[in-house]
Structures are given as C-alpha cells and as structure tokens.
Amino acid sequence: MSHSSPTIAIDCMGGDHGLPVTVPAAMAFAQAHPDTRCLLVGDEALIRQALQQNAAPAGQFEILHASEVVTMHDSVEVALRRKKDSSMRVTAQAVKDGRADAAVSAGNTGAWMAISRYVLKTLDGIDRPAIATALPNQKGGATTVLDLGANVDCTAEHLLQFGLMGAALVSAVDRRAQPSVGLLNIGEELIKGNEVVKQAADLLRGSGLNFYGNVEGDDIFKGTVDVVVCDGFVGNVVLKSVEGLARMIGAMMREEFHRNAFTMTAGLAASPVLRRFRARVDNRRYNGAALLGLRGIVIKSHGSADAYAYGQALQRAREAVLNGLLEGTIQRLDALRGRAAGAAAPTA
Amino acid sequence: MSHSSPTIAIDCMGGDHGLPVTVPAAMAFAQAHPDTRCLLVGDEALIRQALQQNAAPAGQFEILHASEVVTMHDSVEVALRRKKDSSMRVTAQAVKDGRADAAVSAGNTGAWMAISRYVLKTLDGIDRPAIATALPNQKGGATTVLDLGANVDCTAEHLLQFGLMGAALVSAVDRRAQPSVGLLNIGEELIKGNEVVKQAADLLRGSGLNFYGNVEGDDIFKGTVDVVVCDGFVGNVVLKSVEGLARMIGAMMREEFHRNAFTMTAGLAASPVLRRFRARVDNRRYNGAALLGLRGIVIKSHGSADAYAYGQALQRAREAVLNGLLEGTIQRLDALRGRAAGAAAPTA
Numbered sequence: 001m002s003h004s005s006p007t008i009a010i011d012c013m014g015g016d017h018g019l020p021v022t023v024p025a026a027m028a029f030a031q032a033h034p035d036t037r038c039l040l041v042g043d044e045a046l047i048r049q050a051l052q053q054n055a056a057p058a059g060q061f062e063i064l065h066a067s068e069v070v071t072m073h074d075s076v077e078v079a080l081r082r083k084k085d086s087s088m089r090v091t092a093q094a095v096k097d098g099r100a101d102a103a104v105s106a107g108n109t110g111a112w113m114a115i116s117r118y119v120l121k122t123l124d125g126i127d128r129p130a131i132a133t134a135l136p137n138q139k140g141g142a143t144t145v146l147d148l149g150a151n152v153d154c155t156a157e158h159l160l161q162f163g164l165m166g167a168a169l170v171s172a173v174d175r176r177a178q179p180s181v182g183l184l185n186i187g188e189e190l191i192k193g194n195e196v197v198k199q200a201a202d203l204l205r206g207s208g209l210n211f212y213g214n215v216e217g218d219d220i221f222k223g224t225v226d227v228v229v230c231d232g233f234v235g236n237v238v239l240k241s242v243e244g245l246a247r248m249i250g251a252m253m254r255e256e257f258h259r260n261a262f263t264m265t266a267g268l269a270a271s272p273v274l275r276r277f278r279a280r281v282d283n284r285r286y287n288g289a290a291l292l293g294l295r296g297i298v299i300k301s302h303g304s305a306d307a308y309a310y311g312q313a314l315q316r317a318r319e320a321v322l323n324g325l326l327e328g329t330i331q332r333l334d335a336l337r338g339r340a341a342g343a344a345a346p347t348a
Numbered sequence: 349m350s351h352s353s354p355t356i357a358i359d360c361m362g363g364d365h366g367l368p369v370t371v372p373a374a375m376a377f378a379q380a381h382p383d384t385r386c387l388l389v390g391d392e393a394l395i396r397q398a399l400q401q402n403a404a405p406a407g408q409f410e411i412l413h414a415s416e417v418v419t420m421h422d423s424v425e426v427a428l429r430r431k432k433d434s435s436m437r438v439t440a441q442a443v444k445d446g447r448a449d450a451a452v453s454a455g456n457t458g459a460w461m462a463i464s465r466y467v468l469k470t471l472d473g474i475d476r477p478a479i480a481t482a483l484p485n486q487k488g489g490a491t492t493v494l495d496l497g498a499n500v501d502c503t504a505e506h507l508l509q510f511g512l513m514g515a516a517l518v519s520a521v522d523r524r525a526q527p528s529v530g531l532l533n534i535g536e537e538l539i540k541g542n543e544v545v546k547q548a549a550d551l552l553r554g555s556g557l558n559f560y561g562n563v564e565g566d567d568i569f570k571g572t573v574d575v576v577v578c579d580g581f582v583g584n585v586v587l588k589s590v591e592g593l594a595r596m597i598g599a600m601m602r603e604e605f606h607r608n609a610f611t612m613t614a615g616l617a618a619s620p621v622l623r624r625f626r627a628r629v630d631n632r633r634y635n636g637a638a639l640l641g642l643r644g645i646v647i648k649s650h651g652s653a654d655a656y657a658y659g660q661a662l663q664r665a666r667e668a669v670l671n672g673l674l675e676g677t678i679q680r681l682d683a684l685r686g687r688a689a690g691a692a693a694p695t696a
Binding site for chain 2: 109136137138149152153184186187194195216217218219220221222230232233234236237238239240241242243244245246247248249251252253256257259263265266267269270272273274276277280281
C-alpha cells in the first residue's frame with residue numbers, strides 16, 4: 001500500500017445492481033489506471049465468475065470474500081449488529097487493516113455511514129462525520145455541498161467542522177489550495193438565518209478558512225463558492241429537491257420530443273445539441289459522495305449508478321488518496337487547534 | 349365590495365419595474381375580468397399618466413394616492429416606521445378598511461410581510477403568518493410549498509398551522525375539497541428527521557387534515573401531495589436552489605443552441621418543441637405567493653415579474669377572494685379548535 005500506487009477496496013455487492021455494475025466498472029478503472037489496485041469484496045465465487053466473463057487482467061485485482069450482503073432495506077441496526085461479515089463491513093475493515101487506501105460502496109447510505117464510522121472511527125477534532133457531494137455549476141465547475149443527511153440537528157461547531165472537511169476535500173480532489181467556503185442561509189430581505197447559522201458564521205470567520213460569508217440556495221448553481229456548508233436536514237432536502245426538478249425537466253423534454261412524428265424529427269435534428277447539453281448536466285459525472293471526518297477515505301456511490309457513474313466514484317476515491325485527503329484534513333484540524341490555542345493564550 | 353365582484357388593491361410602485369409592469373398588467377386583468385375592480389395605489393399623477401398611455405377603460409379603476417415608495421433595499425424598520433405613506437402601506441390599509449378584498453405587491457418580501465402583518469394582524473389561532481407558493485409538478489399540476497422564509501425557527505405547532513393554511517389555500521385557489529398535506533423530511537435510510545418534525549407529524553396526524561405523512565424533496569416535483577410543509581429556512585433554501593438549477597439548465601441549453609450556425613439551425617428546427625417545453629416549466633405561470641394567516645388576502649408577486657407574470661399574481665388574488673380563502677381558513681381553524689376541545693373533554 002502506497003499513495004503512489006493506491007489500492008481501492010470495492011464493495012462489489014452493494015447498490016441496486018451489484019456485480020454487473022461494480023465489476024465491469026472496476027475493470028475499466030483498473031485498465032485506465034495501471035498504477036492502481038482493486039480489492040474486490042463480496043461473494044468470492046460470484047466475483048470470480050464476473051471477472052472471467054469480462055476477461056480481467058489478473059495483476060491489479062484481489063478478491064476478499066464476504067459471506068453476507070447489506071440490502072437497501074436493512075436497518076442500520078441489522079447492518080451493524082447482525083451482518084458482521086457483510087461485504088460493506090469487510091470493505092471498511094480492509095481500510096482499517098491497511099490493506100486498502102480507500103473504500104467504495106453503492107449500498108444503503110445509512111448503513112455505509114454507520115459501518116465505516118464504527119470500523120474506522122472519527123478523526124481527532126471531528127464530532128460527527130458528514131456526507132459531501134459535488135453538484136455541477138454554471139461556471140463549468142462543481143460546487144461541493146455538505147452535510148447531505150448524516151447530521152440532522154447541528155451545532156455551530158459542527159458546521160465549522162463541515163467547512164473544514166469540505167475545504168480539505170476540494171483541496172485534495174480539485175487541487176485548489178484555498179477553496180472558498182460559504183454558509184447556506186436565507187435572503188437578506190427576510191429575517192436573517194437562525195441562531196446556529198449566525199454563530200457558525202462567526203466561527204468560520206475566525207477559522208483561517210477562506211470564508212466567503214453567507215450564500216443562498218441559488219449560489220450552489222452559480223458557483224459562487226467552492227464549498228457550501230449546511231446542516232444535514234437542509235442539505236438532504238436540497239439535494240433531493242434539485243434531483244427531483246432535474247428529473248421532471250428531463251421527463252418533460254422527452255415527452256415534448258416524443259409527441260408526434262414532427263417533434264421526433266425536430267428531436268433528431270437537434271440531437272447532437274441535446275446530447276452535448278445532457279452531457280453538461282449529467283450528474284453521473286459527479287457520482288461519488290465522500291463520507292468525511294473518518295480515519296480513512298470512504299466514498300458512497302449512488303445506489304442506482306451504472307458502470308460509468310460507478311467508475312467516477314472509484315476515480316474520486318483514487319484522487320482523494322493520491323492528493324492526500326486524510327493528511328490534508330488532519331493538517332487543517334491541527335491548524336484550527338493552533339489558532340484556538342493561540343487565541344486562548346494571553347497576547348504579550 | 350362583494351365577493352362576486354371583487355376589488356383588488358394593487359401596489360403599483362413595487363417590484364423591480366413598478367408602473368410599466370403593474371399598470372399594463374392591471375389593465376389586461378381588468379379587461380379579462382369585467383366583474384373585478386382595481387384599486388391602483390401609488391403616485392397619482394404617474395399612475396394617471398400610465399393609464400392614459402394604455403387607454404384604460406375608466407369604470408374598473410380607482411386611484412389611491414401614496415406619497416412614498418418602499419424600495420427593494422429598504423430594511424423592514426425603514427419600511428414600517430419611516431415610510432408611513434408608502435404605496436405598500438396604503439395597499440394593505442385598503443384591505444383593512446374594507447375598500448379592497450385583496451392586496452398585491454411585487455415589493456420587497458420582508459417589508460411586505462411586516463407591513464401587512466402590522467396593518468391586518470394575524471387570524472385567531474395563527475401564531476405566525478407564512479409564505480406559500482406553487483411549484484409545477486410532473487403530474488401537470490402544482491405543489492404548494494410553505495413556509496418560504498417568514499419563519500426561521502419553527503415549533504411543531506407552527507408547522508401544523510402551516511399545514512392548515514396551505515390546505516385552505518389549495519382548497520380556495522385550486523378548488524380541492526381535501527387537499528393532501530405532506531411534511532418535508534429526509535430519507536428513511538438516514539437518521540430520520542429532527543424532533544420538531546417528528547412532533548409536527550403527530551400533530552398533523554391528529555388534525556383532521558388529509559395528512560399523507562412524510563415526503564422528501566423530490567416529492568415536490570413528483571406531485572405526491574398537494575401541500576408540502578416545512579420551516580421557512582428549509583423552504584427558502586429549497587426555493588432558491590431549484591430556481592438556481594432551473595436558471596442554470598436554461599442558460600446551458602441556450603448556450604448549446606447558440607454555439608454555431610449548425611446548432612442554431614437545429615434550434616430553429618426544434619423551436620416549436622422547445623417553446624412548448626418552456627411553457628410547461630415556465631414558473632411565471634405560478635407567480636403570486638400568498639402571505640397566509642392574516643386577516644385579509646395578501647399576495648406577493650416576484651420582484652422581477654413581467655406583465656404576464658404580474659397578471660397571474662392578480663389572478664391568484666381574485667381566485668382567493670372568489671373562493672373564500674379567508675372564510676375557509678377560519679373554518680378550518682375553528683374545526684381544529686373543536687377537535688382539540690373534544691379531545692380534552694372526558695369521553696363518557
């Protein structure tokens with residue numbers, strides 16, 4: 001195991017599709033990155049079969065057997081207490097044991113968060129792990145938003161930690177030295193924000209992060225800042241809402257172009273343009289949410305990911321390893337503690 | 349003044365555009381509804397000038413002079429305490445005095461809420477007014493969402509009241525007898541909801557409303573329920589986020605079709621289809637948020653509304669008057685109090 005030739009542990013059984021998506025995605029990923037190894041976790045016989053079907057190059061793959069699978073419907077309790085040999089658990093354990101540098105699963109979010117937190121533990125200075133994802137913005141880049149649902153009732157301290165973890169993630173994955181951080185709030189024209197958000201703004205202002213100030217919902221898509229911080233309730237509702245709107249728009253556009261022979265001809269004429277447009281708003285490109293604040297790199301793929309999208313999640317895991325996400329997060333936490341100690345010490 | 353021939357008080361000075369939008373919109377509206385009168389509020393000379401430019405039929409219009417204007421940048425304090433003869437204030441006062449059945453303004457939301465609350469007061473049984481708007485959904489209808497930012501820290505009781513007010517609004521404007529009400533929450537796979545939301549679900553379940561249960565962000569656009577209830581922080585962030593995404597998608601599509609001569613020709617070929625598509629997702633159709641819980645019907649138009657969109661806000665005001673929004677809300681509040689009293693009484 002070394003950062004220059006990373007090993008990614010892959011829960012091959014998780015997600016809506018399991019092996020038919022995870023194994024081909026891992027193979028394409030390994031082919032694109034000859035320096036990278038894949039630790040395929042799950043039912044050994046089934047994984048071996050899937051590998052043979054796809055004629056895998058042997059060198060970059062290793063299989064780690066796990067006898068159980070956490071389903072999309074298993075409660076956190078079942079996943080954590082009853083299925084101790086689940087592919088999810090063995091995937092997280094591989095990182096804990098130093099056999100892999102990062103863990104990826106497309107399984108049930110709550111279970112994946114609970115298991116990786118239980119196995120890996122949180123970093124010193126982090127009270128609660130958070131879930132972060134990137135959303136495409138109008139500037140042609142992406143805005144990283146967190147928390148997306150791991151934490152419902154947050155204190156100002158938690159929001160500060162989210163800001164720090166988000167900045168570390170963007171530094172590592174997008175290689176930006178001082179990513180800008182915005183705090184999600186509501187407009188000036190109304191009663192401004194709640195108490196927790198006001199306190200969090202004060203903490204972020206004194207944190208040494210590149211804090212932009214308050215941002216509003218539309219700033220996510222304007223690309224006003226690199227990182228948008230909010231509590232998990234708000235983040236989850238926003239993510240689901242924008243996914244819902246995007247699906248509705250897509251469905252309505254398809255309906256309009258499939259209305260009759262004339263509209264279908266028009267659709268054919270416009271199809272190269274529509275294809276380019278779809279590629280730009282294709283959220284599969286941004287698949288791979290990061291579970292941050294843990295003593296290990298953990299990525300959650302969308303449950304419904306296809307092989308292309310799953311490959312993007314693997315790619316994010318690799319980038320996070322190569323660019324030292326963990327080390328970066330720890331450095332930022334140390335710097336924050338240093339500032340706090342400095343502020344507490346009497347100034348001579 | 350009578351419900352069969354309603355009078356709408358219109359703040360002609362408010363919004364990004366003021367008179368050039370509000371007066372032509374009022375004239376088109378009056379022409380479409382010969383039973384309806386418009387009380388045009390603002391600078392009398394300027395309104396008279398705008399009316400003449402547009403050759404208005406005299407019978408349906410009356411002008412009410414107001415010497416001041418609340419700008420988009422005025423604080424609530426300035427709007428409320430210093431500009432006592434603002435067009436906004438005089439518009440709300442017209443409803444209070446029984447000269448009009450509903451008040452419409454495109455001015456600054458915070459000021460409009462504060463002024464209409466100060467002038468009209470809240471209904472018995474309503475602690476806080478709320479802002480509600482309709483968003484288009486995949487079923488071809490609209491989902492009403494509230495609160496959108498009037499209330500940042502809400503109790504379960506407040507959320508219950510929002511549910512009741514939202515149901516009354518949908519009953520009046522969309523003429524549905526028992527609109528379904530959903531409570532915005534986050535997914536089952538994660539730690540479920542916060543304490544306030546859990547308590548609110550219990551209250552809604554026992555309220556006599558047609559309570560569906562929890563819904564998620566994407567249910568707004570699926571059209572799972574008629575009314576989605578959330579606190580004002582969440583509602584405001586969701587609204588701004590989906591507006592931001594819609595703008596980004598629109599901008600990207602325009603960019604793709606304007607890339608070169610070939611894509612522009614494709615755009616021309618597809619333009620009838622794209623026009624139909626745009627009409628379906630056109631949020632101007634749903635312009636006109638309702639400020640609910642007040643002793644009078646108050647509508648807020650989007651600040652940037654054009655004459656078409658502003659006309660929709662006037663139309664919503666008219667529907668709310670004709671279908672007895674106020675009476676409906678009061679009846680529902682009485683019924684809720686009746687249930688509470690019944691529940692408190694010993695069962696023989």
